[in-house]
Amino acid sequence: MGDVISLSVNIAGINLKNPVMVASGTFGYGEEYVPYVDLNIISAIVVKGLSITPREGNPPPRIVETSAGMLNSIGLQNIGIDSFINEKLPFLKKYNTKVIANFFGDSIDEYCEVVKRVDSVDGIHGLEMNISCPNKQEGWLEFGTNPDLTFRVVSAVRKHTKLPLIVKLSPNVTDVTIIAKAAADAGADAISLINTLSGMAIDIKTRKPKLANIVGGLSGPSIKPVALRMVWQVAKSVKLPIIGIGGIMTYEDALEFMIAGASAVQVGTANFIDPNVSEKIIHGIESYCEQNGINDINKIVGSVII
């Protein structure tokens, strides 16, 4: 009690004042939430996934609510890396929060192109590579489900950047540790997981899929048990820092991930329901540490008792 509790963590060289970031695609480019949230409280904003050129995304309907979750098929709509740097980043730089650029491509070249553009840009503190995309050049195999492709795309990107490189894993795989190891071997600085689970919903009145894109990504509390299991597995099998993502709604959820082995967490869908959820989670983690005599949050990372 009374002691100062250190909540700061270091992920792949990025110093975070606390372990709570907001997840890509759930916080726009930050500015959307400015009327409701003090961005200075959030340790890092992972911006909506960026590509080398703007993307229109998928046709609507793009979202469906599910039991304790939601499906989205936004389809990576984004303004492109250049517009982000020119139009959005200057605004974000005004805040005392780290900016992590989430990015993707349809080919290894596209991934590398994005990285080349941002590598020397001031105000971007790290990169998060979304590998849940199909490789359009090589037969639509997903970069995130085939370890060889994972290794190749991460290695290629690694050559073009000195920025901290986080690789974000897809949960739609048989063995997530194999993909994690491939990313680690290719030079990733950290691993974040999970992205959304692939899912579907059908309207029984029209007999059409509820999403125009047929399938979408499942997020929210419903996926938490799967996410937590994968974080635990990956934390055991690679030496890199892990960022836990998936259904985090409360500080208890965040702590579960950290105890399982995550050095930090990202809050996604929960932002839609309460834009101030990160602040509440940070305070909750602090109280937990206080009540349990923990003076440094890093001490609980991976402290699960098996």
Add this chain to the structure above:
Amino acid sequence: MGDVISLSVNIAGINLKNPVMVASGTFGYGEEYVPYVDLNIISAIVVKGLSITPREGNPPPRIVETSAGMLNSIGLQNIGIDSFINEKLPFLKKYNTKVIANFFGDSIDEYCEVVKRVDSVDGIHGLEMNISCPNKQEGWLEFGTNPDLTFRVVSAVRKHTKLPLIVKLSPNVTDVTIIAKAAADAGADAISLINTLSGMAIDIKTRKPKLANIVGGLSGPSIKPVALRMVWQVAKSVKLPIIGIGGIMTYEDALEFMIAGASAVQVGTANFIDPNVSEKIIHGIESYCEQNGINDINKIVGSVII
């Protein structure tokens, strides 16, 4: 209106009076629910997974509630195939419901042994093969996640039985259609999916996993979108009848699966919440058909409009 609606479906040669069965592990050996349910209404009871010898199962705690779902690590506790045949089957035979024996083994031999025992037993109408088990002889690779193993174990079992053989798939794979095809090639008569998603939960007070077995299987409404997506994928890629399973709570859920391509469904976790849920689902499907001028339930199977 007024017309008789045919709800009967045929799965792999098993004539079912309606498309609603109860899923393995969620209805015991049937007798547990006799005080609450008229078993004659349910088209088929898939009994708790059976092995060649009795199994003790995992230590408790074995269940945890999750958001719109639950994790279980029962660990396939069962009385063994012989006790089932001698002690439970005679009772089940009194009812006008089909009995499907769900079974598993730790090796190909064990799978085959079970099948040899039941092949000529009167009162067992079909077999459901749970391949979500690790092959203890060959390095713990799961039968259900490695297509070669799937092919080998299903082929071996096929040789020992003329009973309708349903292969039940694990969802914890990168591409479920590959496993489905392996099962089909090996001679399966039908495919059922999904089994539970692998998940975990941690108690932040004790920092211990909430399940003694650390990980468990996620079931309930939370997994429905994933299950539905997989049923749709498999229905497109194999010619066998499909049984849809995963988070079915209402007739609407059941219809989603049938529209996606399932010829029948199994209700699992929902039985715990309402043992009469199958009856309600059957009535709901009937009303839906009536309201939509469908005189044969088979007409809606796979009728999704893409």
Add this chain to the structure above:
Amino acid sequence: MQVVVLENKRVIGSYFKMRLSYDGVLNALPGQFIMMKVNNSYDPLLSRPMSFHRIISPNPSLEKGGRGKFEILYQVVGKGTGIMSGLKEGDKIDILGPLGRGFLIPDWMDRAIIIAGGMGVAPMMALTEEISRHEVKKSKISISVFMGVKTKDDILCREDFERIGAEVYVSTEDGSLGKKGTCVDLLKELMTNTPLFSPPSEGGGCGGAIFACGPQGMLKAIAGIAMDKKILCQVSLDKRMACGTGACLGCVIKVKSQKYACVCKEGPVFDAGEINWEML
């Protein structure tokens, strides 16, 4: 933001009205909406979008300790609205808002045609009240409200509109009251009888404008008529929403520039001309 239920009661059939109070300042405009978390369960998980039905200033004033209030009018159609209908006086609810762009009241407008199809009536009361407080060239703006519903039991707020001084015209699909047909038919009828126009943005004259909310098909028909006759027309759209703030990109529609626009942020009120009606 947390608001407190003051009253929540059935109006008729499946329609309910809820009055809420809040601390501080809200600054809502007609056409804007809130995202309402109906309870603290994860099922349903997402907040529900609800328009401001009435925006009521604090009385006594904020400084004298008054509290702002607003009303929502809603129909029970599913889980979320079902839970809402069970809320009681004193219950606390988390909301986000006011969100989106509301209706713009042009300063040259001397005639407002307000068209509400079904539940589309919800935001139109706040709009009508607001317009009734405006004046153009020192005289009141004439307000006509066209309400289109399925059958006479679905007509809501008729007296309230009339009390503010609006003329109300009703259409029912089954002909049980007013004109048999839809409110598009009411508009067509008006157009054949009365010249209605919107002055060019630079002109000094007065003119009419259309404000519409309701099913997509109806809005499209109205937008067609309005654009054809060059009448200013604002429509409020209804799309499934997750965030309500423009963050998730879930609620998009195609606009004329061929781009996707978020209904929650760039709408829900759009100028009829902005929307790519073919792609809707």
Add this chain to the structure above:
Amino acid sequence: MQVVVLENKRVIGSYFKMRLSYDGVLNALPGQFIMMKVNNSYDPLLSRPMSFHRIISPNPSLEKGGRGKFEILYQVVGKGTGIMSGLKEGDKIDILGPLGRGFLIPDWMDRAIIIAGGMGVAPMMALTEEISRHEVKKSKISISVFMGVKTKDDILCREDFERIGAEVYVSTEDGSLGKKGTCVDLLKELMTNTPLFSPPSEGGGCGGAIFACGPQGMLKAIAGIAMDKKILCQVSLDKRMACGTGACLGCVIKVKSQKYACVCKEGPVFDAGEINWEML
């Protein structure tokens, strides 16, 4: 089965009592329980096990149109019980039950020691009421109730027990009332002062028996004492449950035969000797 809330009110602190009525026949025994679906949401998904606190026969009788009633006594500890505490008169709830095995009242018993730790008091009222209706050799059975709680504000139902004629002894962990300590201490005290024995199952004499419900550690200690002194002892266990019927195999404990037994079906009341206390 659907039951209707007749009354649901706070007893003290986080403790609530709910009275419910049902149609038809329930035939519940003390120690049995119901699974209660607290609302129709999927969050929480599973039903909550709740013991019968009081089992009240229809009055007037069933034939004359009376309805059976029962009460549950519960503590708000989380989501499900939180929702329960908000239920109102007239609300309908789905339950499954009566489930499991209740307490057995031996016919030779002239002395009942009823031990309730914390919330373990819930089923003990039904048990005490039932025992008080029994007679042995034409005389009443003497009933002692030992209640162990944290602090004096957690003492529930004391007067109710006394009204039935039970002697109530209280222990509090903080010593704020009664003996400082736990109800295990109360039992130990009794054992040093009074000879307590259970007659051999074939004997014709009378004797005492212990009935206990509460935290696992307490039950283990009591079972130890009872088995040591060869006193018949029945304990009611509390395990997380999904189905409540023996179907899911989720609620198992190790029994003496080294096998797993379902608490919901083979329990929740076990003979202390049946349980493998080391493996619990």
